Amino acid sequence: MTTSLDAPPIAPAPDTSGADVTGEFVLPPEKRRRANPLAPVAASARSGATAAWRTGSRLAAGGWRFVAPYVQVISGLGALVLVAGAVALTGGLLLGWPELTFIGLTLLVAAVVALFFLIGRSSYSIDIELNPRRVTVGDRAIGRVLVTNIGKRPSTATALEVPVGEGLAEFAIGGLKPGEDTEELFAVPTNRRAVILAGPAVSVRGDQLGLFRRAVRWTDQIELFVHPVTTRLHPTAAGLVRDLEGQVTKKITNNDISFHALRAYVTGDDVRYVHWRTSARTGQLMVRQFEESRRSQLTIIASSDTRYYADDAEFELAVSVMASIGSQVIRDGTQISVVTEDRILKTHSVTSLLDDTCRIESIAGSTASARDFAREATKRLPPPSVVVIVAGSLMDATDYRSIQRLFGGETNVLALRIETGARARIQDVAGLAIITIGALSDLPRVMARAV
Template identity: 75%
Template sequence: MSETVRPTRPRLSVPLTGIRQAGGSVARAFGRSWAVVARRLEPLWRVVSSWALWAWRYVRPVLAVVSPLGWLVLASAATALVVGAVFGWAELLLVGATLAVACIVAACFLFGRSRFRVEIELNPRRVTVGERAIGRVLITNIGDKRSTATTLELPVGRGLAEFAIPGLAANADTEELFAVPTNRRAVIHAGPAVSVRGDQLGLFRRVVKWTEPIELFVHPVTTRLHPTAAGLVRDLEGQITKKITNNDISFHALRDYVTGDDVRYVHWRSSARTGQLMVRQFEESRRSQLTIVHSRDRRYYASDDEFELAVSATASIASQVIRDGTQISVVTEGLQLRTHSVVSILDDSCRIEPLEGETGNARTFAREATKRLPPPSVVVIVAGSLMDASDYRSVQRLFGGDTNVIAIAVALGQKARLTDVAGLSVISIGALTDLPRVMARAV
């Protein structure tokens, strides 16, 4: 047998590195070309974007009157008309025409303008939890013609009050009353009041804003404390510290004169007796300063009611200290409360809400919150029943030995007691009524 010899085709061998280099060259060339095109189109893009933003400012209010249901009906009408016309389905054409007519009729309810003056009043503006608060809305037609009937919506906290406003003659007015829920401490916003024009189907809705929101403060429940016990500071003229200074009120000792000393403090009688200049030294007096460190970290509280009790305790102490005229600072995570008056501290206490998530330890929070405050003579730490004694001690170590630190542990329903933990006074209260009695024992 003879063997058949098949001719072999020559193979072209291309190194892989050459392919990679060629691909990289193409990519770089494409990148350079795209950069050139982008630079040339940049002025055009700026003009187009500016015109688009200008047009959107005018188109957006028009599109905002269409509700989600209205967009659904419009899309359904357009789809039905297009599909019906393409496939010759009379039924779809009828459905599309019906929906289109409904949209046209609904849009007619948007036309017309009313001129109102709307006033919102809350009486009173500040209440305590559980007290009654009544709101009043006064609507006046300030136009020259009779207004059409409309609906007025007023957000109140998390709720929404709706009022059906009848047609009003020129300069006529009507008023509506509403109750504000005050069952929990909060800052309740009433408003803004808006009038709503639209159809009964809810396809279109035009909203006109008439007022700005106003605030109702629902203060926490507080209790009165003994005047001097609340501040935990007996000497309102200033407390003597162990720090030595060159000028103050409390005399400490005499020392030799050093160049630069104020000659007003030279003790001439002692200088004449010893034959060398002697100057007075003083113990520094510190103005009474109370700092309340209130933690709103939820992990330190067993329940929401316990958290509210802690806020009431802080507000009670701070209110009495302000009445006594002692300087005070109240800090919590991310918030320093205003303390220039009792009303301001109660208003800001309404804004204290539980803090969720990781917030670091108590020592870090207290250090950051108090580092810009005046040096305190008394520090009160307020937290829930789940804060450990070690956390209180870590906060205590931030302050000097001449600072009196007291911890208030709020344990809802527990018996009130006063304990000493390694030199730290820990006051435990189970109800707000325990606070005056236990605080009086702490001083």
């Protein structure tokens, strides 16, 4: 079949793909959805509600900042008296009960009279001192509060409160003439290892019934460090490393101190290590090889997980053992790292280490196993030459061994098992020395035997 050139062109088939002549997609009429005429209104309402909420929040916050100083002077008892007085007075007037009206008036008048006790302003200079700032468990620590009237008028009597740890020291400060001062002393409990916060010193003005109370803060908090009991060790027993240049390892390196052997020159070797005499004799360039040595580094891994300790006394003994070893190592000038589950202790000086031991607290279930704890705690530390593990009597030998396997065979690992009242002894478990310590006085003798 042939087609004439004069035949009219064949009309294109209608496009049913849903695109119009402009190429844009258009739904068939029967599938078109009617646009929601309320959509712009709803969107505008939502944005308006959001803006109103933000404005209201800012206004409420600003209003609270304005009224807070006045509301905060009302104690719980004062709020109860005000509410009870208002309810009783309103009820008495509405119900015609003179007795109830009298009660309401009495309560409100008492509140008004109590307000007069808040009138007045004091100009004090208050200093808190702790002497000394660092003590050992059981030592005596005395705090001193010096109050000076720096105003131009005599001050009225006031009460001074100084929080000390979990307690509160209260002092009654009488009226002071301009420039006059008074001193108050207080004792700080030091029966347990801790960081005790003293302050801030707060002067309190209010009525005798306790309806209203206005407190003014005068000082910041200061810290008192109650260090654990420690004992002195023999220097070599504490460091467990007797060399000055570092421990020699079996790893061969191209540059170090301890000479190992000679080998043939390879392109890229440092010509400074070419042994020219041997090279001239053999006719081939020979370079020195060395045994890698590293500087002495001691790492103490001290667990504070409660599952490894029988009681609090055992945990405190472990902290004392760790602090004793760490203090002696720092005195000897050996590099040291001390880690627990929740912190890496500062080891710049003996004082910084003991200060940080005051912050150690027992925790429960921080890691799945002792190995996980040791791996996470030491992965960012320098490779150690000696590792000391300190834990309670409930950590078994398999836990100590799992920690030992984290370190290479060239690392000396020592496990200290703390058991209050137990006989001091040293056990060898598959090449790992496990030392049982029952009292802090056992530590110097046992450590001397261990090395």
